[in-house]
Amino acid sequence: MSSPLRLGVAGLGTVGAALLKILDRQAAALAARTGRHIAVTAISAQNRDKARDVDLARFAWFSDPVALAGSPDIDVFVELIGGADGVAYAAVETALSNGTSVVTANKALIAKHGLHLAKLAETKGVALGFEASVAGGIPIIKTLRDSLAGNRVSRVYGILNGTCNYILSRMEAEQISFGECLAAAQKLGYAEADPSFDIGGYDTAHKLAILTALAFGTEIAPDAIAVEGIEKITLADIAAASELGYRIKLLGVAERTQAGIEQRVHPTMVPRSSPIAQVMGVTNAVTIDADAVQELTLVGPGAGGAATASSVVSDIADIARGLRLPPFGVPANALAPLRRAAIQTHEGGYYIRLSVFDRPGAAAAIATRMADRAISLESIVQRRRAGEQKGASAVPVILITHATSEKLIGEALKDVLADGFIAEPPQVIRIERE
Amino acid sequence: MSSPLRLGVAGLGTVGAALLKILDRQAAALAARTGRHIAVTAISAQNRDKARDVDLARFAWFSDPVALAGSPDIDVFVELIGGADGVAYAAVETALSNGTSVVTANKALIAKHGLHLAKLAETKGVALGFEASVAGGIPIIKTLRDSLAGNRVSRVYGILNGTCNYILSRMEAEQISFGECLAAAQKLGYAEADPSFDIGGYDTAHKLAILTALAFGTEIAPDAIAVEGIEKITLADIAAASELGYRIKLLGVAERTQAGIEQRVHPTMVPRSSPIAQVMGVTNAVTIDADAVQELTLVGPGAGGAATASSVVSDIADIARGLRLPPFGVPANALAPLRRAAIQTHEGGYYIRLSVFDRPGAAAAIATRMADRAISLESIVQRRRAGEQKGASAVPVILITHATSEKLIGEALKDVLADGFIAEPPQVIRIERE
Structure with a gap:
């Protein structure tokens, strides 16, 4: 020896x-x-x-x-x-x-x-x-660097922050508000005294930046990530997601698009039947879409002393075995500068929750504004809250769109706002296809 | 270069x-x-x-x-x-x-x-x-050998045969019999003309034998595996599983027990909420329980040309990078002979479906036979089929036991059989805890 x-x-x-x-x-x-x-x-x-x-x-x-x-x-x-x-x-x-x-x-x-x-x-x-x-005990770095060496990755996405997933899981399971869940998470040690780094999505963004470099052979670009946190998620969104066949997760997503590499962190509607939707509590999960392997998902503990140390030991073992690979899989000088796809060019489906003044024609007017931008709707649900009087106040209208672009959604919502039908700023959550 | x-x-x-x-x-x-x-x-x-x-x-x-x-x-x-x-x-x-x-x-x-x-x-x-x-495009070999080098594995289990998972998924989704599903799978090219190697569990057993060696540092022992196939699974079992919060999967399981290493392949009741229960169709999944990482699950394509070739390329890339590890993670001479735990010593919960002659006291007698062996029941369900006449024929009685041993279950069922209450051999399916 x-x-x-x-x-x-x-x-x-x-x-x-x-x-x-x-x-x-x-x-x-x-x-x-x-x-x-x-x-x-x-x-x-x-x-x-x-x-x-x-x-x-x-x-x-x-x-x-x-x-x-x-x-x-x-x-x-x-x-x-x-x-x-x-x-x-x-x-x-x-x-x-x-x-x-x-x-x-x-x-x-x-x-x-x-x-x-x-x-x-x-x-x-x-x-x-x-x-x-990244992702504690989940061997995502080695999987991207070694196991998928023969693959061209098209997308990597995942639940990379246990605090956020814990809060979202608990909001759904116990029907308690974001604020209450956050307080509970802090009490259990799942969230920091200053939780903004976790719940604001910045922790996920750091991890995503590392995964992007490995997956796409690009320089790390943490500043080229569109970041939104989970603070704005309400029980109304969670209930609507459930009703429409989705679940809300904070995802980090890096995707190869025509416009470049899209990096984004935001609350996301994922199909309720998808593997990533099953991941509850502080558990993390990462899915990789690639040309040869198609779809690979890793699920495991995203934090914790022993699980994280397990990953530390695997790196130490590689060194003991004599492995001296370039840290990002290819020589650092061969990493290409990241060509950033702006979030405005993002294409996908959208969940939109509007608080609409209860006037005749409001829903029709909103649908027309969407049609003006060639945004096609998968569903539109308008429902008076139980016990509410007709005309008394605003009612929720929920739209699910088919694939469109971030730019068009923004334009259509500007028009809706200008029409004077809505009582609050719209809640917009991107849908991630499987 | x-x-x-x-x-x-x-x-x-x-x-x-x-x-x-x-x-x-x-x-x-x-x-x-x-x-x-x-x-x-x-x-x-x-x-x-x-x-x-x-x-x-x-x-x-x-x-x-x-x-x-x-x-x-x-x-x-x-x-x-x-x-x-x-x-x-x-x-x-x-x-x-x-x-x-x-x-x-x-x-x-x-x-x-x-x-x-x-x-x-x-x-x-x-x-x-x-x-x-093993498991096509899923990098389970490298994960066990490299990423978990600092772990002591206690159990590795998974869905390792896409044909069986396809059949079981389709039986549940479309409520069609095993025979019909098998024929459909053959038509789609998911099952061989002679399907016995897949549906009998032998393909899963080969893969499990390899995983056991890597996970536990033992010599490969494909002959020390208790193997049962999915041929005996009926729609009645699938319906009962669903009702009781389980789903039936053909699992390969290797587990460290007091008696030695248990290796078994059989239809298994898994909790419906577990990650492995969500894996449908030809997809494979492997879960590893280990002391440091706790629980890690990998989900991906278990077959297919490109996905399997992806794994072949990862081995070729390792060789190109100069890696020359012992194939089983430790030198082959250091692999210990596998100390086999007989299936009789297996401990766990059981699902038992009995076809019971509709006589007064039958269910009570069965429950007593279980109690005689100190087998405690989580549930016992007796239900007359819709449209059946009282006393006309046998009725199904389904038992879910708490953890007990294979030996005791065998003894109790022998007694039940001797009592003359049951019309057919019992259907027994092991439950795998999460």
């Missing part, structure tokens, strides 16, 4: 502590699977004395993670600190510059600096693994 | 022809992804002149696949002939003995000779890839 693979681990939160436990528990199996002993030799964390249920005394201690990253006594630097910049970035860059391989779970870092770091890793002939940065 | 990777492809049926097309279409992408040009240089097939929509004139032709396997002018022998023995086996052994890497889609070959062939490949320092042998 070759010499041990020496790891330096920086960051001992949930994932870091789980990693140390897995490496202990699976030491013999990992040696058999990789042909090398894998040994943590040094660690770094903010607080050495925090209770972690792991014996840290056997490891060399570095108070400065950058110093650990630069240590000549490690072969792999495992970055579990987090954050796009600051000490995580400094440490990873130091390790790579030093010719030390890096494994990270840091989506923000890879989304922002992945291209630069990949080039650095390739120049130095070392590995940069980030399987854990 | 390094020298081209030269492929010899034997067998040009659906998968072989799709492989040649993918290698043409993706030539540039594969070169970028692997750092080498991948070039088919020689081929072999039963019939050179069959219409295939691919230009074969540019390849050297071998009428004898074994001669192709032994050719010094190829780096990888791609075996798409099929069959556990005969020419496929001779060709693969020849290639490996010659120091030529092998990629195969042949589940029967790997299930029967995988251990020997893996040892041979390791001795010669070459690769033996068989991603395509």
Whole structure:
């Protein structure tokens, strides 16, 4: 057996502590699977004395993670600190510059600096693994990079944020509002004290940017993503979705179109019978459409210490086995700049919920405005709420359109607004076909 | 860029022809992804002149696949002939003995000779890839071998035969009998003229044997699998499953138990809300339970030329990238003999459908026989068929048990039979928990 693979681990939160436990528990199996002993030799964390249920005394201690990253006594630097910049970035860059391989779970870092770091890793002939940065325990990076090497991907989409999926699942299951669900999620530790990064879709966007680069061989472009969060989703939308055969999910979608690569994160109506619609709670799922494999879906835990650490270990095992692939599957210099398809060119079906003043001809006028733009309707439902008086107030009108474009929908809704029939801004949710 | 990777492809049926097309279409992408040009240089097939929509004139032709396997002018022998023995086996052994890497889609070959062939490949320092042998386009081999390297697997199970899943899905959707569905499947080309290999569960068993070896690090033991097919499933079972919150799927299940490794293939009641219950038609799915990742499910096409060829290409790409892992993730000599847990020790819930003579006390007597063996019942449903006369004939009684053992169920049913209350042999279907 070759010499041990020496790891330096920086960051001992949930994932870091789980990693140390897995490496202990699976030491013999990992040696058999990789042909090398894998040994943590040094660690770094903010607080050495925090209770972690792991014996840290056997490891060399570095108070400065950058110093650990630069240590000549490690072969792999495992970055579990987090954050796009600051000490995580400094440490990873130091390790790579030093010719030390890096494994990270840091989506923000890879989304922002992945291209630069990949080039650095390739120049130095070392590995940069980030399987854990997207969808926790789901091996989506290796699937795109290795298993689909013979495929041309046309679309990759998924549920990439457990907090949002938990909230949407619970709103539907218990018929409670977004605000109540968010508070419950915070209480259970599924949502941060400041939840805007999750529920605003930005966390999903970081992950999507990484998947896009792998799926389409493009440079990472997190700023070229149209992002909407789930804050605006109401119980009325959830009920209408259910009635019309859909379910609402926050999806990240990257798609090859005539206009370029479309990247978008938004609440989405998915057919209730689709695999992705079955994914409830904090679970994540990713579906890939590609020319040879057609459709492949991976479902698993998107977060959690042990599941995320499982992905970290798979990257470490690849390094122990001697794998030194370009981090994005092709050399970083071969990644093409992303040609962005603007969201205005998006084509698909739409769900539109309008609050319409209860006047004769309102629904007909709305339908006419859609027809003016050649938008064909799959369904139009107008229903007075139980107990409401005729003419008393606004009534909901729900439209489902066949495939049209974002631009035309915008124009038609502007006309509807100008007609003075609607009481509130329209609720518009894109429909994703299977 | 390094020298081209030269492929010899034997067998040009659906998968072989799709492989040649993918290698043409993706030539540039594969070169970028692997750092080498991948070039088919020689081929072999039963019939050179069959219409295939691919230009074969540019390849050297071998009428004898074994001669192709032994050719010094190829780096990888791609075996798409099929069959556990005969020419496929001779060709693969020849290639490996010659120091030529092998990629195969042949589940029967790997299930029967995988251990020997893996040892041979390791001795010669070459690769033996068989991603395509299980679940078509789903990358389950790499997921178990690479992505879950840090996990201890407790169970792997799945829908591994598209024909059976198609038949069961259609029986449910259209309320037509097994025989009618089978005939339809044969007409559509989803089932062979002699369908017994698929519907009897043997195809699933071959695939399961391969997954077991990878998941548990054991020698392949296709003869240590308890196999039942779907021939006995009736519309009455499908209706009862639906009513009780289950769906019937033919599953292959390998599970670590106190008694050893349990391997079984049988029609199974799965909770209707589980991911695996949503998989309809010819689609396949595999779920892995493991200590770190918890639960991971992969869903995709289990057959078809392009999807299966996608997996073949992923193995070829690994070889082009220089990967030479032990075929089963650990050296073949380190695979432990499989300690078989007999099906009699299986523990789980059971669905039992009895045809009971309509006499007073029959249901009570049956319930008592279950209680005698400490089998606790989740539900017992006795219902006269519409239009039937009281006392005229037998009535169906359906039991769902809580977890018990196969042995106790057998003993209790023997007693029930001896009591003379039932008109037909009982229908027993195991329930698989999520």
